[in-house]
Amino acid sequence: MKKKELSSDSYAQMVPAVEQACKILIFLAKESGARPRLTDICKEVGIHNSKGYSILNTLMRFGLIQKETLSKTYSLGPGLAYLGSKAMEGMDLGAVVEPFLKALSNETGETSLFGMLSGEQVFIISKQEGSQPIGVNIALGHRFHMTAGAHGKAIVSALGPKQREEVLSRKKLYFYGDPLRFQKRRFEREMREIKKRGFAEDRGDLQHGINAVSSAVMGPSGNVVGSVILIGTFPEKEIARFGPLVAHTAKKISSQLSFGLNAS
Incomplete structure (x- = not known):
């Protein structure tokens, strides 16, 4: 059976969802005093609101971001302080x-x-x-x-x-x-x-x-x-x-x- 050959850069390609999650974290870090909403974040990163909502929920699950319930705004979470x-x-x-x-x-x-x-x-x-x-x-x-x-x-x-x-x-x-x-x-x-x-x-x-x-x-x-x-x-x-x-x-x-x- 012939094995499929992989290009030399196959493992170097980025995973879109991970890249978008990283961009969200960087954006929140730079906007720490502003506390942006979902639409602000998605516009900055360049993704649909539904995709952004899923990524934000995943990041919240691991404590990397947090959401203010009343204002529906987001900020970096305590999990990042531990990682840092x-x-x-x-x-x-x-x-x-x-x-x-x-x-x-x-x-x-x-x-x-x-x-x-x-x-x-x-x-x-x-x-x-x-x-x-x-x-x-x-x-x-x-x-x-x-x-x-x-x-x-x-x-x-x-x-x-x-x-x-x-x-x-x-x-x-x-x-x-x-x-x-x-x-x-x-x-x-x-x-x-x-x-x-x-x-x-x-x-x-x-x-x-x-x-x-x-x-x-x-x-x-x-x-x-x-x-x-x-x-x-x-x-x-x-x-x-x-x-x-x-x-x-x-x-x-x-x-x-x-x-x-x-x-x-």
Whole structure:
């Protein structure tokens, strides 16, 4: 009996329903604040409502999406948070961010760091030294408070409203070094600017003579996992040039960690 030969790319072809389900999840991730309805989702993905309804019901069964009964809108489900956490467990974050930090340091000549958020602390788990004769020596494993300096501003600005208010209600905040220097109105003004520009800055507030630029890095479920930090004795005028580079680096790392969901 003659066996049927398969083309070399037979196993590489996509399954339409799986592809459509993936597109739905990506759309819901990008529209997390809007909570779209069935017709919005099907229009975006390019499928009939009946097909979309079946796919959505299947995704709901596994907890990957959830439906608001009254408004009949959809959003990502808790099952994705579990899958995302498992994916993160298997990732070596230091190895993931290393090439991005290297490229950033090569372009700026300054020291770049990645700080991983854990509880109320930010731990430096990866770094690339700059080429400047005078730099800042920060060892791997060094920890900062989550509200300290540029990285603190970047991280807290990227938190959800409830989490942010919880942090800002604490007695000691180190955004400007000494907690006594913190003024909520000042920080709120700066936070609006951070969200618009995509990066935060510290002009010697944390330590005199040392400037820093930072941008938050987001994980698969939209949570803050840490921040990219560029630090050195560089002139303040360089912040305008370095800031967008740091923001771009953080976006690329976020996209890598989130399997493309956070790509811009």
